[in-house]
Amino acid sequence: MKKAEVGSITWRDLTVNNAAEVAEFYQSVIGWKTSPVNMGDYEDYAMSTPATEEGVAGVCHAKGPNSSLPAQWLMYVKVENLQESLEQVLALGGKVLTDVKKLSDTSYYAVIKDPAGAVCAIYDE
Template sequence: MNDKDENIYGKIGWIDLTIPNAENVKDFYAEVVGWKPEPVSMGDYNDYNMTANGEPKAGVCHKTGPNQDIPSQWMIYINVPDLDKSVAAVEQKGGKLLTEIKSMGAYGRTCYIEDPAGAVCALFEPAQ
């Protein structure tokens, strides 16, 4: 890992909204925030990258398939260098795992957690 790679850790790398019907809500955010929904094929349905000035800003996703156990809320993804180590620390420090570690394919791995105060976020280990 070089110094450039280390600069991504501890930062919020992405935000997603995972809900039962992304079709309805994508248009809400398009009108309210000005984001443009761009479909991302998930096979039988589309999730959406919400873009501004041609750059992805957030995701709006259906709560189905591999996303069915994700809490329905805006979710931040915090970049970590070693997801296994971070998951162990969650449990040692009084938090809990909301999901198992999930592969995000070529992008990396993620896990959804709850801290001791009840706040929820996702930890994300980018692929090397």
């Protein structure tokens, strides 16, 4: 798998109260394939393209690690160094909305808000 380039948008998540219903909505409207992702006592959903089955997005329940996230599409942007980027967020008038969280064995992320109020997640690996 090719390593993501710094500055690239690599994933999108939608966090909502009714993830199963919303995943079915996007499956019907866009044609995405839906695959359940076991989260312990519930399932979130990975969405993939119909032809190549490339994973492009997630539809997640607003609970567990996503309980504090807003109900909106959240893009994940790769940065070189998460801590340095978070310092820049604060220095430039933005806000860090979540604690740093583990994304994978080698990757961490945080959700930020820019000075205009737009929200995204940034991560490194």
